[in-house]
Amino acid sequence: MKSTIRSSVDVSRLFSQGKRFSTPFATVLVLKRTEQHDHDLHGRVAFIAGKKLGNAVWRNAAKRRLRAIVCDLGGPWEGWDVVISARSAILKASYSKVSHACEKALEKAGLINPASR
Structure with a gap:
């Protein structure tokens, strides 16, 4: 996946201005990209796993x-910045449970269409 968010300024902007959707396994933050902040509007994603998860x-x-x-799930999504922060429950859960929970959070955020899945 080439479209990752690398700048700490962009991640901070997502945490301060983004909309948050929580699951037992991860927290999803989304923010629509605007022309005033970005030159191009391709989608970007960042993944965060803090030291609480372990080594x-x-x-x-x-x-x-x-x-x-x-x-x-078809990411990164055109015109959106997304940060997904892992929670400790992700380590013990099955892939299908985590995938289903993330899919529901992204549906609530409006990034994926529930009818298309």
């Missing part, structure tokens, strides 16, 4: 799982 092996496993779910 680097566990954090990377959580981020890999979230990347795969976003790819399966």
